Amino acid sequence: MAEYRLMVAPNGARRGRGDHPELPVTPQQTAAAAAACYAAGAQALHLHVRDDAGRHSLDAGRYREALDAVRESAPGMAVQITTESAGVYDTSAQFACLEALRPAAASVSVREMARDTSIATRAYALCAEAGTQVQHILYGPDCIAQLRVWYQDGTVPGAMRDAIFVLGKYTPPVLAHPDGLAAFRDAAADLRLNWTVCAFGRHEHACLLAAIAAGGDARIGFENNIETPEGGLLADNAASVAAFVQAARDAGHRLKEC
Known part of the structure; x- marks a missing residue:
């Protein structure tokens, strides 16, 4: 039996209500989804915010509005912001987001930060100073190799050891498979x-079940998938969370106590 932590990513940067009518876009929709997912078993929220046109945003004011809404709807839920560029923002904007918010937790793409190593150094130092729990986004062996170099040269503090392995791709679309996990684990073994x-x-x-069985944690949600295994649409984020928690329980796994 394995114990695991479960985070939900209910929207991401790219999909909208046209892709799924239950995909949250506004702070109020996100807060409602967060509360439902928390009740279903998700312990943390990976938070994206959008502008008035529904596009990906790193605006600190919009983040504050969404953070307040989530704290009210799901006060026990941990929240991680994202600094993902989504092809829109440069490293200066990503740094500015971190500087303005000094969040409790943030996901940071190694590949994106590597576009400007001087800003990367400042960003990781800022997070260390602010006590931000950084989760390194790793898309493959190249990202892992870069992270290794940054540990060695001090760009990334040695205590920042949280990471997320991204299986598959959004664009061009590549379906993830459980056997893709081995390449990440092997590359990051040290x-x-x-x-x-x-x-x-x-x-x-x-x-995600394979990840748990191998000793990892899981992040679920409409950012990465809106379909059932048979290709139909999932009802909503909370339904997906509940189904996964039950599947993990059936496999003998249980959620860690936070």
């Missing part, structure tokens, strides 16, 4: 990471 897995596409639950 780094002593506390790792989580997210997985694109309809095999999401199978990938």
Whole structure:
């Protein structure tokens, strides 16, 4: 039996209500989804915010509004912001977001931060000073190799050992499969990471169950997948969370106490 932590990513940067009518876009929708997912078993929220047109945003004011809404709807739920660029923002904007918010937790893409190593150094130092729990987004062996170099040269503090392995791709679409986990684990074996897995596409639950069985944690949600294994649409984020928690329980796994 394995114990695991479960985070939900209910929207991401790219999908909208046209992709799924229950995908949250506004702070109020996100807060409602967070509360439902928390009740279903998700312990933490990976938070994205949108502008008035529904596009990905790193605006600190919009984050504050969403953070307040989530704290009210799900006061026991941990919240992690994202600094993902989504092809829109440069590293200066990503740093500015971190500087303005000094969040409790944030996901930071190694690949994106590597676009400007001087800003990367400042960003990781800022997070260390602010006590921000950084989760390194790792898309493959190249990202892991870069992270290793940054540990060695001090760009990334040695205590920042949280990471998320991203299985599959959004664009071009590549369905994740459980057997894709091995390449990440092998490449990162020497780094002593506390790792989580997210997985694109309809095999999401199978990938996350494999991750738990291998000693990792899981991130689920409409950012990565809106489909059942058979290709139909999931009802909503909370339904997916509940189904996964039950599947994990049936496999002998249980949620860690936070």
